[in-house]
Amino acid sequence: MSFFGKIRDALKKTKANVSTKLRQLFLKNKIGDAFYEELEEILISSDVSVKTADEVVGAVKEEAIESKLKDEQFVTDLLKDILEDTLNEAPMPEIKYPCVIMLVGVNGVGKTTTVGKVASWFLQKKKSVTVAAADTFRAAAIDQLSVWADRAKVRLVKHEEGSDPSAVVYDAVSSAKARGTDVLLIDTAGRLHVKENLMNELGKMDRVVKREYPEAHFYKFLVLDATTGQNAYSQARLFRQAVSLDGIVLTKLDGTAKGGFVFSLCGELKIPVVFVGVGEKIDDLEEFDAEQFVEGFF
Amino acid sequence: MxxxxxxxxxxxxxxxxxxxxxxxxxxxxxxxxxxxxxxxxxxxxxxxxxxxxxxxxxxxxxxxxxxxxxxxxxxxxxxxxxxxxxxxGPGNAKLEVSPKPPTVIMMCGLQGAGKTTMCAKLAVQLKKQGKRPLLVACDIYRPAAIDQLKVVGGKAGAEVFERGTQDPVKTAQEAVAYALKMGYDTVVIDTAGRLHIDDRLMQELENITKAVNVTEILLTVDAMTGQDAVNVAETFNARLNVTGVILTKLDGDTRGGACLSIKAVTGKPIKFIGVGEKIGDLEPFYPDRMASRILGMGDVLSLIEKAQEAVTEQQAKEMERKMRENSFTLTDYLTQFETLKKMGGAGALMSMLPGMGKLKLKEGDFDEKRVERIRAIILSMTPKERDNPQIINASRKRRIALGSGTTVQDINQLLKQFEQSKLLMKQMKSGKRRLF
Missing domain, CATH: 1.20.120.140 (SRP54, nucleotide-binding domain)
Structure with missing residues (x-):
């Protein structure tokens, strides 16, 4: 299935929801304050932050009043445009090779699964891939990644459970350098962004890559669960503080959650969404496309 | 916290x-x-x-x-x-116990909510209550999920029943039969994370509940969940009629509004909250305390309860007497440190006090190694020295340092800290400073 088809499918439930709600709105409302308030609530129900919803709807309202237009299609398009612009405020990173991609995030967002999917994605682009099992903390995380590495048919660098993750990173970097691997993917242990010592551990891994492999292009992606609410902002902020972030992978978009929090992340923190996860299979990963994402919303 | x-x-x-x-x-x-x-x-x-x-x-x-x-x-x-x-509300809901053993607890929830970890935490909790739990691996989809349950089950000291990737319904049935035979009184079934809209997998859960006599169906939800918490909880509840909810990852900085939402739409009690990655990081849910937490009153009650669990009443009375008579010794000092360790460290305690929420204590502030060193030093003293630290002269210090594998500086530091603690207690006793 094509990328657009898939992301549209994944967002269909969202779409059905939002457009029904919108249609109800247009039927019963002359465009007035109540209309805009409800518009705002629709966004908030999709986990768009109160602040962003406020700003976006405020902008739509201003524009609509100025243009003296009260057509429902016009307002919808306007809202879409503004949302899309918000997402585009954070430019997509251009991936250059050789590169190291480290995936970070809180517990249970789907980092290990995403590593498998991203590995497969690069393989399809005819790039050589090595994955590093730097989640040495969670029970059986290494085994889980091994299965994904097997599925994607890529090389895996691993140590024992409980070993130093930075040492795994060091070995993986040496191996990637020696073999001239195009892409080195690093899986890290889930950690809550408020745990300072765990964030420091991440900082150490970051430094190891920079020091040992300065010639590689180094990207750090934050993996976020679409089911998450406003806490996503705090996660992005604190992870960015610890290691600086180049992008977001939005997972579990195949559920009913909408991931509306990405608007604040792109708009305020200027972190772009790079990939979206839309299922449990290895090819259920797609490049993010702002237009399609917004289109799917309505 | x-x-x-x-x-x-x-x-x-x-x-x-x-x-x-x-x-x-x-x-x-x-x-x-x-x-x-x-x-x-x-x-x-x-x-x-x-x-x-x-x-x-x-x-x-x-x-x-x-x-x-x-x-x-x-x-x-x-x-x-x-x-x-x-x-x-309502408050402090306990786990139901089946009149006819074994009591079967089935976990369910979205991917990554923390079900597998929670199984081990429940096992620890059940063992504390004198139960004999059996963990059952019914997540046959996620790679290495069974291995994960085996590892965390091992940490909890609970047996893990698994039948590889066999049909989970069959595995659950066999596990219950096995529990009966082996005298396990509680069976905790770990299931695969699934989307609430995944009809096939939701059906699988329904089939498990039909195949075995399930006492508790616990919906495990990530406390960081957003607006969608309502849809998830509604659907799981509609299909399975869940008996309770467990909120996980509450040790982050999430405001946990999902908690209110889930309770409002399901009406089902929140039975436990997960507050850390360690196997003992499980707490009962008290809505009144949660509410007072929301209002910034701090969770003084929760603190008191935790302290009660770690210190027996007799110990507390004894400690109070010693403080009163100012006969607090190094042995008591050691006991205090060990109690603090049991209670989850100073950081965990501080964060529960009103107004202390902002005071970020680093995890390293309560260093377990330091407690070990203090322990070694005090245990290297003679009983007489422990009761009368003032008799510890230079030669005694050298002996203690040798015996505990530390340095004389370490001994000096400990004695100084001890004196400061005594002083602090004197002040607290006279009401100059109050802890809470």
Whole structure:
């Protein structure tokens, strides 16, 4: 299935929801304050932050009043445009090779699964891939990644459970350098962004890559669960503080959650969404496309 | 442990404004409630739930009851608090026990909510209550999920029953039969994470509940969940009629509004909360305490309970007597440190005290290695030295240092700390400083 088809499918439930709600709105409302308030609530129900919803709807309202237009299609398009612009405020990173991609995030967002999917994605682009099992903390995380590495048919660098993750990173970097691997993917242990010592551990891994492999292009992606609410902002902020972030992978978009929090992340923190996860299979990963994402919303 | 901190800060801010204004008009309450609404939404409370909450609180707050009272702000806080408790209550729900063993507990929830970890935490909890739990691996989909359960089960000291990737329904049946044969009184079934809209996998859970006599169906939800918490909880509840909810990852800085939402739409009790990655990081859920946490009163009650678990009443009395008579010795000092360790470290305790939420204690501040060193030093002393530290002269110090594998500086430091603690206790006793 094509990328657009898939992301549209994944967002269909969202779409059905939002457009029904919108249609109800247009039927019963002359465009007035109540209309805009409800518009705002629709966004908030999709986990768009109160602040962003406020700003976006405020902008739509201003524009609509100025243009003296009260057509429902016009307002919808306007809202879409503004949302899309918000997402585009954070430019997509251009991936250059050789590169190291480290995936970070809180517990249970789907980092290990995403590593498998991203590995497969690069393989399809005819790039050589090595994955590093730097989640040495969670029970059986290494085994889980091994299965994904097997599925994607890529090389895996691993140590024992409980070993130093930075040492795994060091070995993986040496191996990637020696073999001239195009892409080195690093899986890290889930950690809550408020745990300072765990964030420091991440900082150490970051430094190891920079020091040992300065010639590689180094990207750090934050993996976020679409089911998450406003806490996503705090996660992005604190992870960015610890290691600086180049992008977001939005997972579990195949559920009913909408991931509306990405608007604040792109708009305020200027972190772009790079990939979206839309299922449990290895090819259920797609490049993010702002237009399609917004289109799917309505 | 920064649970609900931001929401409580927010409400505190709102209410400090109310306090300053004295008597309230209807309009003022309404504007305050608008801020409460934003605070709730920012805390991820579902929009509809938040709206209902505001409506109820406003109805009670706007009107004579508040307007005629001497301290309107206090009244509003009281009403908001009561409504929060009502929304999240009733309190402290226990795990059901089947009259005919074994009691079967089935976990369910979305991917990554923390079910597998929670199984091990429940096993630890059950063992503490004198139960014999058996963990059952029914997540046949996620790679290495069975291995994970085996590892965490091993840490909890619980046996793990698995049949590889065999049909989970069959595995559950066999596990119950095995539990009966082996005398396990509680069976905890770990299931695969699944989307609530995945009909096939939801059917699988229904089939398990039909195949074995399930006593508890616990929906495990990530406390960081947003607006969608309502859809997830509604669907799982509609299909499985869950018996309770477990909230995980509450040790982050999530405001945990999902908690209010889930309770509001399912009406099912929240039975436990997960507060860390360690196997013992499981706490019962108390809506009243959660509400007072929301209102920034701190979780003093929870603190007291934790302390009670770690210190027996007799120990506490003995300690109090010693403080009173100022006969506190190095042996008692050691006991105190060990108690603190049992209670989850100083950081965990501090964060539960009112006003301490912002005071970020680094995890390293309560160093377990340091406790070990203190232990070694005190145990290297003679009983006489422990009771009368003043007799410890230079030659004794050298002997103790040798015996404990430390240095004389370490001994000096410990003795100094001990003297400071004694001084602090004297002050607390005389009421100059109060802990809480």
């Amino acid at each position: 920064a649970l609900f901190e931001s929401l409580s800060e927010r409400l505190n801010h709102i209410f400090s404004k109310l306090t300053k204004r004295g008597k309230l008009t209807e309009l003022e309450i309404r504007s305050a409630m608008r801020e409460v609404r934003i605070a709730l939404l920012e805390a991820d409370v579902n929009l509809k739930v938040a709206k209902n909450f505001i409506a109820e609180v406003s109805e009670k707050a706007v009107g004579q009851q508040v307007l005629q009272s001497l301290n309107p702000a206090q009244q509003v806080i009281k009403i908001v608090n009561e409504e929060l408790i009502a929304l999240m």
